[in-house]
Amino acid sequence: MSVSALDTVSAAARRVARELAAVDTAAKDAALERIAEAIEARAGEILEANALDVAAAAGETAAIVDRLTLTPERVAGLAAAVRDVIALPDPVGTTVRRFELTNGMPAHKLRVPLGVILIVYEARPNVTVDAAALCLKSGNACVLRGSSLATNSNAILLDVVRGGLAAAELPADAVQALPESRAELERFVADPEAADVVIPRGGEALKKMLLERSRIPVLAAAGGNCHVYVDASADADRAVAIAVNAKVQRPGVCNAAETLLVHSDREDDLLPQLVAALEAEGVELLDGEDAWATEFLDMKMGVRVVPSLDGALEHIARYGTGHSEAIVTEDEAAAERFTREVDAAAVYVNASTRFTDGGEYGMGAEIGISTNRLHARGPVGLEDLTTTKYVVVGQGQIRE
């Protein structure tokens, strides 16, 4: 794509964003329904295109191929996910706060769309549909940049989504795509006006590149070096269940636990039980600096005995990435200190770190999980895809 073609994408997105901001909920929901119907109607084409990608991905890991693969059930799931977004409340136009200026003028702070959102993602065709649906519902234009591994799947899904938009008489350019090359992406994000926010979904190298190069603000680039700390007073059954669940239930995701910290008082009785339970699930336990600093995203876990709650807090402050941290304890004072002093998007007492998720938090679909400190921290839902505007109504007031 030439520089001018990239400019054309951002100019069209910008133009459409202005239009979308004024589209009401019913019209957006109608377009989402058309998109869901188009996915169902064109399931055959979608599966054929996907089969080409899957065939070409023969050399990739089983996990990558699995995420890439669509089946009839998964295609039905894509349509269902779009209908789930229809059911979510539209954040646009909702009042965050009503107040009066100090001179008595009535004012309100409203939610309005962010504008243009660039979504950068891996070889997961479902993201093409999910991201488009969430951006549309929140009144944003989106530019999708998927993986070359999913090129055929993404192309047909983009066509389906744009067809649904056109059928509902909304501008097809509400959803556009960038080519898959790294160079194109780097060029696009070098222009601070090209989009209002970039949301990377997965892919540590890509996130790092965006954090270094993007002049568009980057949201939700979460890395998760998450911990489960088993306190002196921990209930043994809870500790084992939580440590195993946090590591094993889905080891490849950002809210999976990466290091187990155990209070030294429990080194003799509980640590062996924890180790045995984790090893029985196939987890390899590793000790030392390198392990503590690593986000394995795999069936490996760091382990460390700490002399105290303070030792755990120090460890987490040093190695944690501010994502999700859990304490297992029966001591209220320890729970209170842990939740107050650990600096993370989500802190759990006697529960698994795996709960940090838009669905679990009742937000419906999420577009990612943020460890940013600005704008949104934790699961990023529809509301987080908006900004605000103050509207003040006077009767000729001027400032003295």
Added chain:
Amino acid sequence: MSVSALDTVSAAARRVARELAAVDTAAKDAALERIAEAIEARAGEILEANALDVAAAAGETAAIVDRLTLTPERVAGLAAAVRDVIALPDPVGTTVRRFELTNGMPAHKLRVPLGVILIVYEARPNVTVDAAALCLKSGNACVLRGSSLATNSNAILLDVVRGGLAAAELPADAVQALPESRAELERFVADPEAADVVIPRGGEALKKMLLERSRIPVLAAAGGNCHVYVDASADADRAVAIAVNAKVQRPGVCNAAETLLVHSDREDDLLPQLVAALEAEGVELLDGEDAWATEFLDMKMGVRVVPSLDGALEHIARYGTGHSEAIVTEDEAAAERFTREVDAAAVYVNASTRFTDGGEYGMGAEIGISTNRLHARGPVGLEDLTTTKYVVVGQGQIRE
């Protein structure tokens, strides 16, 4: 300052930030009171240091010298501003939302400090005190980078503030300073870990540099190309009062109006009145592309006759910077379209753009005005100097 000295500043700020996050409101307010008392007790020293800066600034514009100059009354004002911050509610620890996860676990979303805030500002010694007070109240460590024109004033005020912190047994490193050179600032902001956010206050060139070079997120870098649009149905007296106030009341600030748009229906009756009133105040009116694109911050104003409300909306979409926009109209439908379709931090109906201000909005002191779309848009108050943390309390729950 050597690279390692810059690293020492950020390391100390980071360490202190963790400490400050756990300091309660009473202790922060006590420190603020000590700072206010220290300003009063050391007023003579402050005025002496300021006199050196003022003498050295002999070649600068009257406006710069005025902003730089402290008088006994202004020093008293610095102490009063600190006491105003004591009176503001502490946002830290307040609950944004209580909810249950879908599995029933109780959760809440709490406000916590952002962490380390870098404030970059011009030759206004009051910002040294205001910024330190707002950051302290919101539990953040701050790093101040003032102008070399105010070097003596800032040095004594930093010493006074740090003395107040120490007297209250809080860490003096809660407030630190960077040297004034541009190179040092560029080095500091090149490290994404050096601070959590940079807030530039004033200085377009500096803002531009930060937006280009900073790897720390930049908040509140507002430029204000603000408009007053006089609609076909405008009340003439209101239109004149608002246009004059928006331009003249304080022309050098970001919420001052820079272009007057007038509906062509009012070209013959109202435009001449508007021009006469503005010219009587000494405003020079300018026509054409260059004028419309310029943020004068001076007694100059662009002017344009537009054929319709749509013409005004197009003009604002093209030239506006998303800060503050006003319509003068007696037509509710026009007001409704203007407030819905103009994309700006603040939109006014029949009121001056000059109201976009933390004080006028009842937030108390503000640390700047943001035209960012992420995190905070409009006046940036104490709440905007926080992020959030989810705390979830379970009884051994794991994710299925």
